[in-house]
Amino acid sequence: MVFFKRRGWEIPEREVTPESLVFGRRAALKGAALAGTAAIGLPSLARADGFPTPARNTRYEPGRAVTGEREATTYNNFYEFGTDKGIYRPAQKLPLQPWTVKVDGLVDRPREFSVDDLLRSMPIEERVYRLRCVEAWSMVVPWTGFPLSAMLSAVGVQSGAKYVRFETAALPAVMPGLRQSWYPWPYVEGCTLEEAGNELSFLVVGAYGKPLLPQNGAPIRFHQPWKYGFKAGKSLARISLVAERPKSFWEAIQPQEYGFWANINPEVPHPRWSQASERVLGTGERVPTQLFNGYGEFVGGLYANLQRERLWG
Ligand code: MTE
Numbered sequence: 481m482v483f484f485k486r487r488g489w490e491i492p493e494r495e496v497t498p499e500s501l502v503f504g505r506r507a508a509l510k511g512a513a514l515a516g517t518a519a520i521g522l523p524s525l526a527r528a529d530g531f532p533t534p535a536r537n538t539r540y541e542p543g544r545a546v547t548g549e550r551e552a553t554t555y556n557n558f559y560e561f562g563t564d565k566g567i568y569r570p571a572q573k574l575p576l577q578p579w580t581v582k583v584d585g586l587v588d589r590p591r592e593f594s595v596d597d598l599l600r601s602m603p604i605e606e607r608v609y610r611l612r613c614v615e616a617w618s619m620v621v622p623w624t625g626f627p628l629s630a631m632l633s634a635v636g637v638q639s640g641a642k643y644v645r646f647e648t649a650a651l652p653a654v655m656p657g658l659r660q661s662w663y664p665w666p667y668v669e670g671c672t673l674e675e676a677g678n679e680l681s682f683l684v685v686g687a688y689g690k691p692l693l694p695q696n697g698a699p700i701r702f703h704q705p706w707k708y709g710f711k712a713g714k715s716l717a718r719i720s721l722v723a724e725r726p727k728s729f730w731e732a733i734q735p736q737e738y739g740f741w742a743n744i745n746p747e748v749p750h751p752r753w754s755q756a757s758e759r760v761l762g763t764g765e766r767v768p769t770q771l772f773n774g775y776g777e778f779v780g781g782l783y784a785n786l787q788r789e790r791l792w793g
Contacts (some may be wrong), residue, residue, distance in 0.1 A: 531691050532599060534624065538604040540680070543774070544760075547619035548609060550687045551762040556695045557613065558714055559663065560648075560655035562778070568695035573654040574715065579699050585645070585720035588636030595685060595699045601634065602626035606689075607682060612744050612773045614708040614793070617760040623703065624686030629677050631719070637673065641721035644676040645669075646702055646713040664733065669713040670726035670740070671704065672782075680778050682704060683716075695741055706775040708742045741791045743783070744773040748792035755793065 483536070525533045554568050560615025561567035580592040601628050613617045650666035652658045658665050675681060683703050685692055692698040704711055710730050730738035735753050745755045747770035757766050772779055783791055 497748075515546065527689075529691075530599075531686060532604050532624070533603050533689050534604045534606055536608065536622070540607045540609060542608050542610050542620045544610065544620050545763075546622060547760075549763045552619050552621050552687065553693050555761055556615075557615075557709070558695060558697070559660075560657040560665075560715075561695075562657055568693070570654075570656065571694040574649075574651070574694040576694070576699050577669070581700055581716050582718045582753075583631065583635050583720075584718065585722050586638040587632075587640035587721050588638060589634075591635060593631075597698065598626070598631075598683075598685065598700070602630050602659065603682075604685075609680075609682070609703060609705040610768060610773055611703065611705060611712070614710055614738070614742070614750060614755075616753060616755060616758050616769075618690065618758040618767075618769075621687050622689070623684045624689070625682050625684040625703075627679060628681040628683050628702070629679070631683060632676065632721075635721075637721055640723050641673055643670050643672055643725050645718075645720045645722050645726040646716055647718040647720070648713045649715040649717045652783075664729060666717070667713060667729045668726055668732075669702070669711050669728045670722075671707075671711070671793055673721070673780075674782055675704065675749055678704075678779055678782060680775060705777045706743060706772040708744060710738065710750050711742050737793075739790050739793060741789060742793060743779075743791050744769060745771055745792040750793055 527533055529736040535597060549615065555565045556567055556571075557565070558567045558571060561570045580594050582590075582592045584590040604624060605626065606622055606624050608620060610618060610620050632644075646669045648667040650658055657663070671681070671763075682703050684697070684703050687696055688695070692701065694715075697712075697716075700716050702712050702716065725740060728738070728740060731740055744755070746786045749755050755769055758769050759766055770776075783789075
């Protein structure tokens with residue numbers, strides 16, 4: 481039997497000071513035939529430190545105000561650094577140089593990418609995505625990154641691959657959470673190959689036009705905005721193409737509460753709380769949660785033949 485101590489997800493949430501930027505414009509090119517169309521032809525600028533400031537891909541405009549940078553960078557889940565929301569302080573110890581992410585398993589060309597390799601070779605763009613945590617809070621963040629499918633094309637996926645397994649860094653010298661040995665470190669997540677190839681599946685290297693901060697999963701994290709936030713592994717060390725479904729960190733701890741699919745559905749409550757609405761970070765406003773976090777038009781088709789699976793939560 482697995483037992484464990486209180487988790488930060490059960491700690492009462494700290495209220496945060498309102499600070500938000502409002503987008504004045506709705507998606508001008510919503511419905512564009514191809515992902516990325518909106519970015520084509522717009523220049524990609526570079527900052528003095530070499531980090532790109534690419535054009536925003538307006539295909540994914542969130543229809544909600546962007547969360548203030550301070551809220552998104554000071555209210556975080558990153559259990560390797562502790563179970564409270566203020567892990568941005570200890571997370572500053574995360575050593576970001578050198579950092580490579582290994583891509584291996586059932587691929588033709590396994591390799592290790594540095595973040596610079598990725599910035600040079602991947603189609604970098606900005607996307608503003610919603611993030612809905614399973615704890616019923618949410619935020620909206622302008623991420624800089626590239627589609628996971630671009631990385632998979634670079635390494636060549638072999639025919640036996642069915643799933644993608646994400647393993648995040650486990651560095652005991654700087655991550656006090658790893659001393660909590662009842663957790664099944666390292667933090668592992670996964671998705672099907674089909675989900676990985678969906679246009680929304682995004683590898684993130686920056687936020688708010690800057691390189692990602694440690695507390696948000698520097699130097700590279702994942703995000704699938706139609707799934708609960710725990711699917712978004714932070715500070716990725718390894719991405720493996722595998723034949724078997726990976727067992728994810730939270731699924732290993734509490735399978736009845738955190739499943740493999742973890743798609744967002746307001747009508748399917750968590751065993752201990754409702755998922756019908758969410759608290760917006762920064763404003764404290766409560767808004768209704770949407771099926772697939774509002775991304776159903778992009779991902780609904782992925783699940784048509786999977787009705788026997790526990791797709792939600
Ligand atoms: N990745 C790692 N390695 N460790 C974690 O504890 N927490 C997850 C996810 N990725 C987590 C992680 C959870 S529960 C959420 S909601 C998001 O990160 C939060 O991302 P944010 O802090 O950037 O908002």
